[in-house]
Amino acid sequence: MALSDRPAERHRQVAGLFTDRVRGTRSWDAPAPVADWTARDVVRHLTEWCPGFLASGAGITLPQGPSVAEDPVAAWQVHCDGVQAVLDDPETAHRDFTNPHIGSLPLAAAIDRFYTTDVFMHTWDLSTATGQDDRLDPDFCAQLLGGMEQMEEVIRSSGQFGSRVEVPDGADAQTKLLGFIGRDPFWSQR
Structure with a gap:
């Protein structure tokens, strides 16, 4: 399946595959291909850096679920749904993201460029760590x-x-x- 070039739809596709891998994980302590990380750390990374990124660059507060330590599946789902809601919100088309390192760009483009691509690449990490299909x-x-x-x-x-x-x-x-x-x-x- 080819990925969409529209940020909201691409996130839905990429995050959907990552969600499948999260749900398919049987051992959250399995070593990951990132030095000193486990499968749980892959999910922790994605759920912890994005909220600060969106808060500082666009004033967006994502919903908080349980901690990744407590329930990685639910933590990911709440986070993923929150990002998707931002992308699906019609007002997002009128919002900018501003960061001192990259300047200003449309919010949806910033999420797509920095976050969705990170989810895409970390899908391989989680898949490989947990013995699931790692094709991207x-x-x-x-x-x-x-x-x-x-x-x-x-x-x-x-x-x-x-x-x-x-x-x-x-x-x-x-x-x-x-x-x-x-x-x-x-x-x-x-």
């Missing part, structure tokens, strides 16, 4: 990789991504994207 949309992988490669220096200096992991010549777009963001595409629980 290949066209979106190629699109993200193309955009990120153009700003590699900025990305690397942000500290948000690990060192590039070399991948075989002729690797598919997902493998290349994972290597670019510092993941070992061939990681497995050891």
Whole structure:
């Protein structure tokens, strides 16, 4: 299924796949392919950074569910539904997001560019940690990789991504994207 280029619909698709992986997780303590993270930490990361991002950049307060430590499935669902409600709100089309590092841009575009893409990439982390289907949309992988490669220096200096992991010549777009963001595409629980 190709991902939509409309922020609200793309979030619905990407977050829907992540939700499936959250619901399919049997061991929240399973190691994840991010150093020192478990499956629970993947969910914690997404549910904890986005509320501050939206509050500081757009004055939006997302609903709070239980903590990820208490109930990762419910914590994710409340968070995911809150972000979707923001994207589905007709007033969002008239709102801007402002951040000292990126300037101002439409709120839906900011959520799409920074948050939805993060959910997309962390879907692989959770899927891999928990032994679920880890395939991502290949066209979106190629699109993200193309955009990120153009700003590699900025990305690397942000500290948000690990060192590039070399991948075989002729690797598919997902493998290349994972290597670019510092993941070992061939990681497995050891």
